[in-house]
Amino acid sequence: MKALILAAGKGTRLKHLTANMPKPMLTVGDKPLLAHIINWLRCYGIDQIAINLHHAAEQITGYFQDGSQYQVQITYSYEEELLGTAGAAKRLEWFLDEPFVVVYGDVFSNVNLARLIEFHQRQCRKHEMQDAISLALYRVPNPTECGLVELTQEGRIVRFVEKPPADQVFTDLANAGIQVCEPSILQLIPSETVFDFGRDVYPLMLAKQWPIFGLPIHQSEEFLIDIGTPVSFERAQQISRETHHAELV
Numbered sequence: 001m002k003a004l005i006l007a008a009g010k011g012t013r014l015k016h017l018t019a020n021m022p023k024p025m026l027t028v029g030d031k032p033l034l035a036h037i038i039n040w041l042r043c044y045g046i047d048q049i050a051i052n053l054h055h056a057a058e059q060i061t062g063y064f065q066d067g068s069q070y071q072v073q074i075t076y077s078y079e080e081e082l083l084g085t086a087g088a089a090k091r092l093e094w095f096l097d098e099p100f101v102v103v104y105g106d107v108f109s110n111v112n113l114a115r116l117i118e119f120h121q122r123q124c125r126k127h128e129m130q131d132a133i134s135l136a137l138y139r140v141p142n143p144t145e146c147g148l149v150e151l152t153q154e155g156r157i158v159r160f161v162e163k164p165p166a167d168q169v170f171t172d173l174a175n176a177g178i179q180v181c182e183p184s185i186l187q188l189i190p191s192e193t194v195f196d197f198g199r200d201v202y203p204l205m206l207a208k209q210w211p212i213f214g215l216p217i218h219q220s221e222e223f224l225i226d227i228g229t230p231v232s233f234e235r236a237q238q239i240s241r242e243t244h245h246a247e248l249v
Helices: 012-018 033-043 057-064 084-091 113-127 183-188 197-208 230-248
Strands: 002-006 048-053 073-078 100-104 107-109 133-139 147-151 157-162 173-181 212-216 224-226
Touching: 002 033, 002 084, 033 048, 033 057, 033 100, 033 107, 048 057, 057 073, 084 100, 084 197, 107 173, 107 230, 113 133, 113 173, 113 212, 133 147, 133 197, 147 212, 157 197, 157 212, 173 183, 173 224, 183 197, 197 212, 224 230
Parallel strands: 002 048, 002 100, 048 073, 133 212
Antiparallel strands: 100 173, 107 224, 133 173, 147 157, 147 173
């Protein structure tokens, strides 16, 4: 299995912290967040990784180079103009030629990726469908800032609303920014066009009755933090310190 890390965004909510630096290069604990993500993927046997680039791209390529120091092989995809989360994957269609993981580059997490992959594979076998995506889900305190899902007891997503207004919030169960995709879903994405998973691909799949599955993480054991705001960035730092301390004890 391969992976795509979405690292092209400008991170404007963090203001001066990302003015001259890609958000995934912000330091969490003792290393850039992107290094945490790469190590996390490698722990689950994923060593072929693509990273899309735009803002201050040379900081990422200069730091990670070909990935060999992290025991992975990195393929870079530079976007002159941002293509959106799904547009980034479409440009890498030649590389994403097998089931692949997509992880947003601002996510600091210890989610059990093997559990999500196994869930995805089981659901595909059960429904005899290969045109599928499986999302990691989590409960959020700020539903208006996330992509919300309606989930059946069987684990199938039947509704997805990206960042709804307060009077349209129907759940606190949200897309965690980690997903497993079958390569066939890339055919839904137009080439060299701004296209997003949340805004475009999920609604299109639901309209076509292509399956989207969802698996809530175990939030008593697993953490997932979008570092996109100063408050959440500090929370990631706190968890990193606590985790590092626990490893030393």
